[in-house]
Amino acid sequence: MKKILxxxxxxxxxCVMPCFSAVIEGSVMMTDKVPEExxxxxxxxxxxxHTTNKNLFDKTSVDIWTLKRQGDIITLMxxxxxxxxxxxxNDVKGKTVKFEKRTYFPDEExxxxxxxxxxxxNFTGVDKISIKTFQNGKLIKEDYVEFKVKGTKILGAPISxxxxx
Numbered sequence: 001m002k003k004i005l006x007x008x009x010x011x012x013x014x015c016v017m018p019c020f021s022a023v024i025e026g027s028v029m030m031t032d033k034v035p036e037e038x039x040x041x042x043x044x045x046x047x048x049x050h051t052t053n054k055n056l057f058d059k060t061s062v063d064i065w066t067l068k069r070q071g072d073i074i075t076l077m078x079x080x081x082x083x084x085x086x087x088x089x090n091d092v093k094g095k096t097v098k099f100e101k102r103t104y105f106p107d108e109e110x111x112x113x114x115x116x117x118x119x120x121x122n123f124t125g126v127d128k129i130s131i132k133t134f135q136n137g138k139l140i141k142e143d144y145v146e147f148k149v150k151g152t153k154i155l156g157a158p159i160s161x162x163x164x165x
Contacts, residue, residue, distance in 0.1 A: 030088075030089035030090070030091070030092060031069060031072050031073070031074055031089055033089070033092035034069070034074065034089055034092055034097055035092075035095055035097070035118055037095075037118050037120075037121075037153075038067055038097060038116070038118055038123070039067050039068060039069055040066070040067065040153055040154070041064065041065075041066050041079075041153070041154040042064065042065045042066070042067070042123070042151040042152065042153055042154060043062065043063075043064060043151065043152045043154055044062070044063045044064070044065050044149055044150070044151045045060070045061075045062050045149065045150050045151075046058075046060065046061045046062075046063070046127060046147040046148070046149045047059070047060050047147060047148045047149075048060070048145060048146070048147055049126075049146050049147065049148050050144075050145070050146045051143075051144065051145040051146070052142075052143050052144045052145070053143040053144075053145070056131075056143055056145075057129075057143075057145040061147075063078055063080070063081075064078055064079055064080050064154070065077070065078060065151065066078070066079055073086050074086065074087050074089065074099075075087070076099075076101065085101045085103065086101075087099045087100065087101045088100045088101070088102075090113075095117055095118045095119065096115065096116065096117040096118075096125075097115075097116055097117075097118075098113065098114075098115045099113065099114050099115075099116075100112070100113050101113075107133060107134045107135060108131060108132065108133050108134065109131070109132045109134070110129065110130070110131045110132075111129070111130045112127065112128070112129045113127070113128045113129075114126070114127040114128075114149065115127075115128075116149070116151070121152065121153035121155070122150070122151060122152055122153070123149075123150070123151040124148075124149065124150050124151075125148075125149055126146055126147065126148060126149065127146070127147040127149045128144070128145070128146050128147075129144070129145050129146075129147075130142065130143070130144050131143045131144075
């Protein structure tokens with residue numbers, strides 16, 4: 001009789017315990033944490049502060065960045081060059097956001113990681129880019145650059161509308 005009671009209690013314990021130990025899961029998407037001020041059109045000035053290949057990367061550049069969000073996807077576009085990429089938000093701390101954009105080619109992998117802090121209609125930060133080159137599946141070269149970046153919001157009509165994008 002004791003063995004039967006023990007078996008019944010054990011079965012009840014094994015069936016009921018998972019209900020008590022279940023974890024309620026939920027999360028806030030990182031895209032939800034990105035301050036709204038980041039979205040829009042930006043004039044971005046980049047100055048190279050460190051590189052492993054001075055011939056590959058410009059010392060300075062001026063670009064237009066357009067950041068848009070649709071649902072859980074943030075897209076970075078350059079209406080002047082036509083470049084467009086979905087980006088991943090890695091971290092948000094207050095007004096500082098760390099993005100990541102990965103691009104894959106047959107023999108090349110590029111990872112760009114901007115870390116930007118917004119203040120009003122301006123942002124500052126760094127933009128790190130790593131480019132790995134492969135041959136027959138083996139890494140043969142890795143180039144790296146780090147830029148100091150400053151962005152100024154372009155006020156008025158959206159660039160995408162002006163450029164027909």
